[in-house]
Amino acid sequence: MVKDSSEKPAEKARAVQQMFSEIAPRYDLLNRLLSAGIDQRWRFIAAQAAIEKKPRRILDLATGTGDMALLLKRLAPQAEVIGADFALPMLEIARQKARKLGLEIPFQQADALALPFPDARFDAVTIAFGFRNFADYDQALAELYRVLAPGGRLCILEFPPPPKGGFGELYRLYFQKVLPWIGGLVSGNPSAYRYLPESVERFPEPQTLKAKMEQAGFQTRYRIFSGGIVALHIGDN
C-alpha cells in the first residue's frame, strides 16, 4: 500500500508500481465511471497542446493503459508515438488496445526517474495523471528536460489539490468519500482508491509545479479547467 509522503522514494515507487499492476484490469472501467467519461476530454485538450508544434517523435510517459498514446497516434498519425510505464500489466492492456485499433505504438517498460532514452530523443512528452505518482518530481523533470530536444514541449495533465469554496468542498466530498468507495468496490483494491485523493491533496499547487518546471529549464504556462479540478502545465524548452 502507498503510504504518506514520509515514505522513502524507492519504497514509494515500488508501492505505486505494485498498486497499478494490481488495478490494471479494472483501471479503464473505473476511469470512465469515476469521471463520467470526461477524462477523455481532458486528455484530448492535453494531446492538442502536445501536437501544436507538429512533433515528429512523441513519448507518452506513465502511459498506463495507453489512452493518451492511442489518442496522440490518431491525432498525429505521421508521428512516432511511444508509450512508457513501469507497470507491466498496464502496458499489456495498452498493447492489446493498440493491436485492436491497428495502431503501431511500441509500449515499453521504463521508470520516469531514469528514462532509458538518449538525450533529445523526443519533440514532445505527455504525462496524463502520472506525474503526481512519481517519487521525486525534480528528478523526473530533469529527466524530461534531458530527453526533450531543443524546442520540445512537455505537457503535464494532473489533478491539483481541490479548489476552495462551495464547489471545491462538494468535489472533496465526492473525491474523498464516494470515489474510494466505488473504486474499492469495483477494483477490489480499496487502498488504491484511497491513495488517489490523498495523493491529490499532497500534490503541489499549480503555481508551485510551474516554478519547479521553470527551475528544471522549461518556459512554463498552465491552465486550469473543469472548475479547478484539472490542470494542464505546458513547458517548452
Ligand SMILES: C[S@@+](CC[C@H](N)C(=O)[O-])C[C@H]1O[C@@H](n2cnc3c(N)ncnc32)[C@H](O)[C@@H]1O
Ligand atoms: C493514474 S495512471 C495514468 C495512466 C494514463 N496516463 C492515463 O491517462 O490513464 C498513472 C500511471 O503512472 C505510472 N507510473 C507511476 N510512477 C511511474 C514511474 N516512476 N515511471 C513510470 N511510470 C510510472 C503507473 O504505473 C500508472 O500506470
